Amino acid sequence: MTVERETVVVTGLGATTPLGGDVASTWAAMLAGRSGVTTITQPWAEELPVRIAASAAVDPAEVVGRVQARRMDRCEQFALVAAREAWADAGAPQADPERVGVAVTTGIGGIGSTLTAYDALREKGWRRISPYTVPMLMPNGAAGWISMEIGARAGAHAVVSACASGAEAIGYGVDMIRLGRADVVLAGGTEAAIMPLNIGAFAVMGAMSTRNDEPQRASRPWDKARDGFVLGEGAGVLVLESLSHARQRGATIYAIAAGAGYSSDAYHIAHPAPDGSGVIAAITRAIADSGIDPAQLVHVNAHATSTPEGDVVEAQALAKALGSAADGVVVTSTKSMTGHLLGGAGAIESVAAILALRERVAPPTINLDDIEDDVPVDIATEARPLRPRSGSMAVLNNAFGFGGHNVSLVFTAP
């Protein structure tokens, strides 16, 4: 049985990242190859093995205002800032509220609020816990706030899959439109986890870079000297819309959100399957779902986080999944500049992939001085022009998460 499927397009972009407080500044910094990683100056970092992070360029509390910031976790604030930008960028669509949805998530949730509340509980007693603590720590809080901001009543969702969350949320948003549940969906991810507990917990796993003396050189996917990821923070949000709805209101279309592919490794809770089979499956399924010929792919914004383990597995899986079509695909990891935004990663990297498609230029992977021997794909070390290969251009974004979650998204030129 074949069912006529609604085409889903991207009509708005929003982001607040370590590189800039909006999409334009983030994108300009990416093309310039600028690192957003700095030394953590708070005293709590002194006792940790990791004292570097990619903090947001703009404090979201300054943007949302003091009173609202009291009631929202930092990750919710980031999401609201990005959602507002995306919504305005889409032209603030006049849509039936019952047909507007939200799919915005986080990998970790309001960990800062959790820690603050626990400090209050231990030091001052339960009455001193903020009554907004539960809505601040719950991972669906950002989706709820955005639904109120926009007046979105078709459903507000927060699918969680660690560092694949942001990409999975975009896939969920695409499904909401395909299934006829909504005409417009704000979809993306957010994270605000630059906290001593998170850094300590990732560091004890051996997952983080300890290149404390050279923060801007620390995130270096595929480089032989990489020693782990750098934690970033911020949010990215897309406005997804049915093609018919977008056409009806004359919206500017950035790209077609052509398809999504998912898989689960079923291998280890924190290590990627070394044969890359789960990654290959996700990429293959995303290509099949989008209906493109792999030779249309011109660019991949990779998950590559700068860990010794994952980067090479992904590159090899990409080469296997694409076969001969891998030649001519320009691959990059913008995490070399933004650090790893965990649940926000797939969202801001989808924003980057869509802009790469639209402006026909791939942002670079910085700090790639000495590439691993067994990386069988073409990595851009400088901003690289993109040209159509076969038919309309397509780009792919990968996002993987602890738990063995793999998500690939395909966007094509409108």
Place this chain on the structure above:
Amino acid sequence: MTDQEILAGLGEIVEEIAGVPADEVTPNKSFVEDLDIDSLSMVEIAVAAQDKFGVEIPDDQLKDLATVQDVVNFVAKNSEGSA
């Protein structure tokens, strides 16, 4: 503590927690209907009032304090009693 002092202190608390300008916090205003303050923020206001005035407002009484004057009266009455 005079009613006027309590009112001024309460205004500062409400401005800090809910962002309502202190000069709008006048006796006849209802927290929910006039000042748009929800029940969660009322809990914060009650705790802050305890810090400022040394008067505990138990949860079961908080829900009966609908207007600014209600809180002023409650604080005035209970601070006298404890003095």
